[in-house]
Amino acid sequence: MTGSAILENVRRYRAIASLCRQAAAFRPVQRISLLTQADEWEQRAVGEIEGYFEAQDPPIPDQLSGSVN
Template identity: 45%
Template sequence: METVRRLRAMASLCRQSAAYSPDRSWKLLAEAEYWEHMASNALLEHFKDCTAGSNDLAA
């Protein structure tokens, strides 16, 4: 879960930077989208790992 927090923090920094750099905002917002995508993937993997562990216990 720490990984998800760090990835979302990176996305937040990109969005904040975009607010202060209008000339580069398109690039920074695209980068924020990338970090959010990575965070979603990491969260999905985390929950897959959690549910796989609970399925092993049930069997």
């Protein structure tokens, strides 16, 4: 997946999370459920970003990571 597709997914996930939080402000009975959903959408966004950067960054060899033998 390209970087722009990842960013589009992140934008969509965060927009949905924002809508959940807005709805929670006006629906006190469903507040907990909506805030839980907002958190889940935020975690999806973070997962997309982390996955993208993990795929971009090569692993660091032991001698460069600062470990002492």
